[in-house]
Amino acid sequence: MIRKYCFRVVLWLLPVGIFTLAGCMKNLDLSPESQLADNNFWQTTSDMSQACNYLYTFLNGLSTDDPSGLPTPLQDNYSDKTFGDRSVGFGDGSSVAPATSNEWTNYYKAIRAANNILEKSVTVTGDAATINRYLGEARFFRGMAYFELVKRFGDVPYINRTLTSGDSMLYAARTARQTVVDSIYADLDFAAAYCPQPDVLASAQYGRITRSAALAYKSRVALFEGTWDKARSIGTAQSNLQIAADASYMVITEGKHSLYTAQGPESYYYEFQYDGGASGNPIQATVGPQLNYTYATNKENILVRLYGQNQNNNIASHSFGRSYLDQAHIAPTRVTMDMYLYKDGLPQGLSAYDSSADQTSSLTEFRNRDPRMEMSVYNNTMITPSTGGLIPYTAGINYRYRKYWIVSDWTANVSFVSFNVLRYAEVLLNYAEAKFELNGAISDADLDISINALRNRATGNDVSKLPLLTNAFVSVHGLNMETEIRRERTVELAFEGQAYWDMLRWKTAEAALPKTILGRKYFADENPSGTTPNLFNGYVVLEDASFRTFNPARDYLWGLPTKELALSSNLAQNPNW
Secondary structure, three states, X not given: OHHHHHHHXXXXXXXXXXXXXXXXXHHOOEOOOOOOOHHHHOOOHHHXXXXXXXXXXXXXXXXXXXXXXXXXXXXXXXXXXXXXXXXXXXXXXXXXXXXXXXXXHHXXXXXXXXXXXXXXXXXXXXXXXXXXXXXXXXHHHHHHHHHHHHXXXXXXXXXXXXXXXXXXXXXXXXXXXXXXXXXXXXXXXXXXXXXXXXXXXXXXXXXXXXXXXXXXXXXXXXXXXXXXXXXXXXXXXXXXXXXXXXXXXXXXXXXXXXXXXXXXXXXXXXXXXXXXXXXXXXXXXXHOOOOOOOOOOOOOEEEEXXXXXXXXXXXXXXXXXXXXXXXXXXXXXXXXXXXXXXXXXXXXXXXXXXXXXXXXXXXXXXXXXXXXXXXXXXXXXXXXXOOOOEEEOOOOOOOOEOOOOOHHHHHHOOEOOOEEEEEHHHHHHHHHHXXXXXXXXXXXXXXHOOHHHHHHHHHOOOOOOOOOOOHHHHXXXXXXXXXXXXXXHHHHOOOOOOHHHHHHHHOOHHHHOOOOEXXXXXXXXXXXXXXXXXXEOOEEEEEOHHHOOOOOOOOOOOOOOHHHHHHOOOOOOOOOO
């Protein structure tokens, strides 16, 4: 397990400045004049491995030590797909450029740490392949950090070395977006070339960067950039989309990964439980998961954020289920619920099974739907803080979603379930979308190895629960293939922190975010002692449109931190901030 060294390394190295950063650009990559550990540390490949351990703390996750300062799934609250805790200004137009930014500071910390490893490695002796492997890990995280910056801020200063006092790069101007993206591709290509395939790693190495992780992440970056460019008629759209298609197809054809199916038709649900997504045996869940994992245990997991094993091996545990899911700080909205198809493969308004107009209870909408609906959202049960378990359903104004929620973890108020940073399902979705966006069409063969593989997993290969997506089906029923591919992504990756970013790259935020946010349909007899909430056409109003706005001339990029602008006259603010 990779993180048993993390905190020892960080605590030892941080005081002497090896991995520290100030929050402002002026101090972004400064090293102290003296570094106590350098002369004795950068000698062996073991030193490189331990130095790289620190980089894993920058992976997205389920706790507030996520680089953004909030659990990754809560980023969906920036969108119209979930509602709960969200930063002021996302969706309501009240944002102002912040003085400081967790994301700006933390991702430049990761870049500083990666650059430091790349530079200090020249004194390391040992096997060249092993040295290159850890250089690959460092370059993966540098590429990851730059992508997280680019998708928020657009053009950003590109720093490829650690900085010293008086270095001209301390006051660097913003580098063109595509130039930064090309550097990300180069870093990920290096990682893919030198990091091992997942099937050769032992349990102790589970969670480290692999060739598959580098290629999968490259497909994520390239799809984001390709569709961002296409929606804005930028000339690099096709080249980025081709990179996305090629990288995702390489993961598919190399055959190191597959969807988790060990739990039959319910495998999608268990992918986010200890059985599939983390490290445990469900039989032993009452005493804590037993960490003895390899990539062969669940080939869907490409890269996970590990949290430990149990209280005796508590590395970086979290309480996501109790702190956030239990209290509905992230809850599905009407938009998400309406995304789920009916058992005939048709959406609301077209399906013969659509009973939304005749709904007689809050349970009706779960009938005859894509099985992933009830595997993602509680239907006849809900979570209540009074018991910490499941009780007969009592209606409220919010839905509750099920991913990552584990009963035994609620009782203990601690969880070790991992977060799926990258899973094979996303690679399949990336491939399908990239292929379609490249040509405006996708073959049935490509649908079968991507979207239909996901549908088969969700139904246990029972097409009576959800038919496969084909060009003929789309044509006969008057559907739109792009809409159905995007629907599949929204459903499969629901509550995993990607919905808002998808809206930005598709350029759909300006139409969707200013609308009223609705929740469940309200039935007074299910809430006899409660106060009737504000309603619209019978649905609970979570936030009225009068409080929501989105300025397309400004809000597709975030405002740069004003303290960074004050420190360097070469930095320019994003438009209209």
